[in-house]
Amino acid sequence: MGSKERREREKEQRKSQILDVARELLLEKGLQATSINQIAKRSELSVGTFYFYYRSKEELYVALQQEGLDLLYGMTTAAIRRKRNPRAKIHAIAQAYLTFAEEHRSYFDIINFFLNSSSEIFFSEQLKEQVDEHGNRIVDVLANVIADGIRSGDFRPVPAKRYALILWAMIHGVTQLRKLRHTILRGEDLHKIYTDAVGLFIDAIGTAGAGQEAPTLDT
Amino acid sequence: MGSKERREREKEQRKSQILDVARELLLEKGLQATSINQIAKRSELSVGTFYFYYRSKEELYVALQQEGLDLLYGMTTAAIRRKRNPRAKIHAIAQAYLTFAEEHRSYFDIINFFLNSSSEIFFSEQLKEQVDEHGNRIVDVLANVIADGIRSGDFRPVPAKRYALILWAMIHGVTQLRKLRHTILRGEDLHKIYTDAVGLFIDAIGTAGAGQEAPTLDT
Amino acid sequence: MGSKERREREKEQRKSQILDVARELLLEKGLQATSINQIAKRSELSVGTFYFYYRSKEELYVALQQEGLDLLYGMTTAAIRRKRNPRAKIHAIAQAYLTFAEEHRSYFDIINFFLNSSSEIFFSEQLKEQVDEHGNRIVDVLANVIADGIRSGDFRPVPAKRYALILWAMIHGVTQLRKLRHTILRGEDLHKIYTDAVGLFIDAIGTAGAGQEAPTLDT
Amino acid sequence: MGSKERREREKEQRKSQILDVARELLLEKGLQATSINQIAKRSELSVGTFYFYYRSKEELYVALQQEGLDLLYGMTTAAIRRKRNPRAKIHAIAQAYLTFAEEHRSYFDIINFFLNSSSEIFFSEQLKEQVDEHGNRIVDVLANVIADGIRSGDFRPVPAKRYALILWAMIHGVTQLRKLRHTILRGEDLHKIYTDAVGLFIDAIGTAGAGQEAPTLDT
DNA sequence: TATGAATGAGGTTTCATTCAT
DNA sequence: CATGAATGAAACCTCATTCAT
Structure with a gap:
C-alpha cells in the first residue's frame, strides 16, 4: 500500500x-x-x-532559489533563537547572512541572479511571485526583530518593515563587495566593514539609553 | 599629419x-x-x-562598464558641486545614484553583472582591474565627502574609506530592491526607503550638534 | 460469463x-x-x-482514419436516404461531404494526411489497405448512385466507378480550396464554387431529357 | 567592381x-x-x-514552394503555347499538371503540404500570402484560357475565374488519387480517369456546336 | 490491466569568432 | 579598413517507446 x-x-x-x-x-x-x-x-x-x-531550466532555477531561501531562513531563525537582546539579534542575523554567502556561494549567486534584470525577462510572473514569497519570510523575520526592539524600548519607533528592508539591502550590498576584494577592497577587511555596517544601523535606530555593551558575536 | x-x-x-x-x-x-x-x-x-x-565580447562589456562608471562618476561629482553641507552632499550623491539606476538602466544592469560571480569566471583578471579602477574613483568621491565632514566636525571620526564603501553598498543594495517592487515591496514606497536609508547613514555618523536642517533634495 | x-x-x-x-x-x-x-x-x-x-502512434492514426471514414460513410448514406432523384442524391452527397469537412475538421485533416506522400512512408502496407477498405465503401456509394442514374436514364452510360472517383476527387479538391479562402479565393464564394462544381458534373453526365428541376438542397 | x-x-x-x-x-x-x-x-x-x-525551416519550405509553383507555371504556359483550340489548351494544361506531379513529386508534395491545415499552424500569414501569390498566377492562366474560349464561342459564358478554380481543384483532386493506386484504384487506369475528368469539364462548359474533334494529347 | 520513470537520439536554432577577399 | 560567408559545438527541449513494478 x-x-x-x-x-x-x-x-x-x-x-x-x-x-x-x-x-x-x-x-x-x-x-x-x-x-x-x-x-x-x-x-x-x-x-x-x-x-x-x-519542466524547464526556469523551473530548476526556481527550485534552487527556493531551496536557498529556505536554507537562509533556517539559518536566520536559528541565529536569533538564543539571543534575547534585539541588538544582538540583528548582529546574529547579519552574521548568518555572511556565513550563508560564504559557505553556500552557489545559493547566494542564484539569489543575486534573481535580483538582476536578466531575471525580469527570463522568468514568468508566476514563478517570480513564488520565489519572492519565500524571500518575504526572511524580511519578516527581520521586521519582527525590529518591532520587538521598538516594543522593548531598545529601538526608536521606526516603520519596522521599511527598516527591515533597509537592513537587508545593506547587508546584501556589503556582501556583494566580496567580489571586489582583490581590487577596490585592497587594504580593507571585509569583516570589519560588515560589522561596522551593522553597528551603524543599530546605532541609528537605537535609543540612547539602551544596552551599549559590546555585542557578543558568535558564528 | x-x-x-x-x-x-x-x-x-x-x-x-x-x-x-x-x-x-x-x-x-x-x-x-x-x-x-x-x-x-x-x-x-x-x-x-x-x-x-x-577584440571580443568581453572587451565590449568592459568598455560598456567603463562608460557607465564614467557617466556615474560625472553625475556624482556634478551632484556635490553646489553643495556645501556634507550631509547635503551625501544626499545628493545618493540621489544621483538612484537617477542613474533609473535613467540608465542598461548601465546599471551591466554594473550589476560585474558584481555577480558569473563575472569572476567570465572576465580575465586584467580586465577586471581596469574596470575596478573606474569604480574606485566613485568610492573615492564618497570617501572625500566623508573625510571633509569629519574635518568640519559634521561627522564623527570614522574611517572614511570604509564608511564610503558601506554607504555605497547600502545605496546599491536599496536600488536593487527595485526588482521586487511588484512582490516584496508591495505597499512600500521605494523612494521613502531610499531617503530613510541615506538619512539613517548620516544620523549614525553625524555628530549631535551639527546642522540638522532639512536636506535640500534637488534632482 | x-x-x-x-x-x-x-x-x-x-x-x-x-x-x-x-x-x-x-x-x-x-x-x-x-x-x-x-x-x-x-x-x-x-x-x-x-x-x-x-500498439503505436501509427495504429492510433489508422483508428482515427477509420472512425472518420465511418462517420463520413454514415453521413453519406443518410444524405441519400430520402432522395429519389439521382441528381438530387449527388447534390446531397456533396453537401454531406462539405459538412463533414467543416464540422469534423480533425477527421478531414487526417484523411488529407493519408493522401499525402508522407503517409506512403509512414504507414505499413497492411494498415494502408485497412484504411482504404473503409474509404472504398464511400466510393461505392457514389458509384451506386451513378449506376442507378444510368439505369433510370438520368445519366449517360458512363463507367460508374470511374466517374464516382472523378466526382469524389472533384469534391475533395474543391473542399481543399478552403485553405486558400483568405488569399486566392478572395472575392469568391466557396459555396458557389462548390455548387457549380457539382452542377457541372451532373450536367456532363446527365441526359438531355431528364429532370432539370432545381435540385432541392437540404442540409 | x-x-x-x-x-x-x-x-x-x-x-x-x-x-x-x-x-x-x-x-x-x-x-x-x-x-x-x-x-x-x-x-x-x-x-x-x-x-x-x-532564416528558418519555414523559409526553406516557402522557397521550395515558390520554386515549385514557378516551375509549374512555366510548364503550364509552355503547354498552351502551341495550341489554338481552347479545348486543346485545357487538355494540355491538365496533362502538364499530371506530368508535374509525376516527375517532380517533391514539389507536388510540398504544394500538398500547404493545402493541409498543418500549414495553417506552421506558417506565418505573411509567408502564406507570398506563396499564394505564386499560386494565383497559375489559376489566372486557366481563367484566361476559359475566358478566351467564351469569347471564341467554344464555351458557355460561365464565370471564368470560378470555373478555373473548379478545374484546378478537379485536376488536383484526381492527381491525389495516385496515392490510392494500389488499393481503391485497383483495376482502374489513372490516366483514363484523368482524361475523362478533363473531358467531363470541357463537355459541361462547352457549347454544342464547337469542335468535337478528338483532342490531340501531346505530352 | 495500469503505472510512470527512463531513455537518448534527434529536433531547430544561436553563438562568438575567423579569415579569405 | 571592411566585408560577410563559414564554422560547428552547444543551447534547450521533445519524442515514441520500453519495462520493471
Whole structure:
C-alpha cells in the first residue's frame, strides 16, 4: 500500500539529487555556463529524465532559489533563537547572512541572479511571485526583530518593515563587495566593514539609553 | 599629419556608436539575449568590422562598464558641486545614484553583472582591474565627502574609506530592491526607503550638534 | 460469463475515449504537434496504458482514419436516404461531404494526411489497405448512385466507378480550396464554387431529357 | 567592381543548391522526416551555414514552394503555347499538371503540404500570402484560357475565374488519387480517369456546336 | 490491466569568432 | 579598413517507446 508513497519519496529524492548536482556545477562554472546537458550527464541521467523531473531550466532555477531561501531562513531563525537582546539579534542575523554567502556561494549567486534584470525577462510572473514569497519570510523575520526592539524600548519607533528592508539591502550590498576584494577592497577587511555596517544601523535606530555593551558575536 | 589624429578620432566615434547600439539592445532584450551578430546588424556594420574595433565580447562589456562608471562618476561629482553641507552632499550623491539606476538602466544592469560571480569566471583578471579602477574613483568621491565632514566636525571620526564603501553598498543594495517592487515591496514606497536609508547613514555618523536642517533634495 | 464481454466493451470504450482526446488535440495543435504524452495526459491515463490500447502512434492514426471514414460513410448514406432523384442524391452527397469537412475538421485533416506522400512512408502496407477498405465503401456509394442514374436514364452510360472517383476527387479538391479562402479565393464564394462544381458534373453526365428541376438542397 | 555582383550570384547559387538537396531528401524520406541537420550534412555545409542562407525551416519550405509553383507555371504556359483550340489548351494544361506531379513529386508534395491545415499552424500569414501569390498566377492562366474560349464561342459564358478554380481543384483532386493506386484504384487506369475528368469539364462548359474533334494529347 | 520513470537520439536554432577577399 | 560567408559545438527541449513494478 505504501508503494505509492515510497515512489513519491523517491521522486523527491531524485529531484533533490539533481539540485545538488546543479548547485555543484553552478559553483564550478557559473550560472550562464551550466547547461542542462551537463547537469544530466553528471547526474548520470539522460536529458529526457531531467525534463521528466523539471519542466524547464526556469523551473530548476526556481527550485534552487527556493531551496536557498529556505536554507537562509533556517539559518536566520536559528541565529536569533538564543539571543534575547534585539541588538544582538540583528548582529546574529547579519552574521548568518555572511556565513550563508560564504559557505553556500552557489545559493547566494542564484539569489543575486534573481535580483538582476536578466531575471525580469527570463522568468514568468508566476514563478517570480513564488520565489519572492519565500524571500518575504526572511524580511519578516527581520521586521519582527525590529518591532520587538521598538516594543522593548531598545529601538526608536521606526516603520519596522521599511527598516527591515533597509537592513537587508545593506547587508546584501556589503556582501556583494566580496567580489571586489582583490581590487577596490585592497587594504580593507571585509569583516570589519560588515560589522561596522551593522553597528551603524543599530546605532541609528537605537535609543540612547539602551544596552551599549559590546555585542557578543558568535558564528 | 593631422590625418592620423582624425583617423584616431573617427575610430573612437565608431567604437562609441557600437556602444550605443549595444546599450540599446541590452535594454531591450537583456544581456544574455544580445549577440554580436545583432549588434553588428543594427550598427549597420559587418561582424568582421565589429571585431576590428573590439577584440571580443568581453572587451565590449568592459568598455560598456567603463562608460557607465564614467557617466556615474560625472553625475556624482556634478551632484556635490553646489553643495556645501556634507550631509547635503551625501544626499545628493545618493540621489544621483538612484537617477542613474533609473535613467540608465542598461548601465546599471551591466554594473550589476560585474558584481555577480558569473563575472569572476567570465572576465580575465586584467580586465577586471581596469574596470575596478573606474569604480574606485566613485568610492573615492564618497570617501572625500566623508573625510571633509569629519574635518568640519559634521561627522564623527570614522574611517572614511570604509564608511564610503558601506554607504555605497547600502545605496546599491536599496536600488536593487527595485526588482521586487511588484512582490516584496508591495505597499512600500521605494523612494521613502531610499531617503530613510541615506538619512539613517548620516544620523549614525553625524555628530549631535551639527546642522540638522532639512536636506535640500534637488534632482 | 458476461464479464468477458463487459471487459471487451470497456476496452472499446477506453479506446474510443482516447480517440476523442486525440481528435481534440489534433484540432488544437495540428497533427505534427500532437504527441502521445500529451494525449495520455489529457486522457488522464499513463503512457503505458496508452500503449496497451494502441500498439503505436501509427495504429492510433489508422483508428482515427477509420472512425472518420465511418462517420463520413454514415453521413453519406443518410444524405441519400430520402432522395429519389439521382441528381438530387449527388447534390446531397456533396453537401454531406462539405459538412463533414467543416464540422469534423480533425477527421478531414487526417484523411488529407493519408493522401499525402508522407503517409506512403509512414504507414505499413497492411494498415494502408485497412484504411482504404473503409474509404472504398464511400466510393461505392457514389458509384451506386451513378449506376442507378444510368439505369433510370438520368445519366449517360458512363463507367460508374470511374466517374464516382472523378466526382469524389472533384469534391475533395474543391473542399481543399478552403485553405486558400483568405488569399486566392478572395472575392469568391466557396459555396458557389462548390455548387457549380457539382452542377457541372451532373450536367456532363446527365441526359438531355431528364429532370432539370432545381435540385432541392437540404442540409 | 563586379565582385559584389559575383558574390550575389554565388549566394543565389548556394541557396539553389540547398534547395536541390532539400528536394532530394524530401523525395527520399518525406517532409516530416527531413531535418535541417540532414540537409546541411548532404549539402556539405555546416548547420550554421544553412541558417545563414535561410532564416528558418519555414523559409526553406516557402522557397521550395515558390520554386515549385514557378516551375509549374512555366510548364503550364509552355503547354498552351502551341495550341489554338481552347479545348486543346485545357487538355494540355491538365496533362502538364499530371506530368508535374509525376516527375517532380517533391514539389507536388510540398504544394500538398500547404493545402493541409498543418500549414495553417506552421506558417506565418505573411509567408502564406507570398506563396499564394505564386499560386494565383497559375489559376489566372486557366481563367484566361476559359475566358478566351467564351469569347471564341467554344464555351458557355460561365464565370471564368470560378470555373478555373473548379478545374484546378478537379485536376488536383484526381492527381491525389495516385496515392490510392494500389488499393481503391485497383483495376482502374489513372490516366483514363484523368482524361475523362478533363473531358467531363470541357463537355459541361462547352457549347454544342464547337469542335468535337478528338483532342490531340501531346505530352 | 495500469503505472510512470527512463531513455537518448534527434529536433531547430544561436553563438562568438575567423579569415579569405 | 571592411566585408560577410563559414564554422560547428552547444543551447534547450521533445519524442515514441520500453519495462520493471
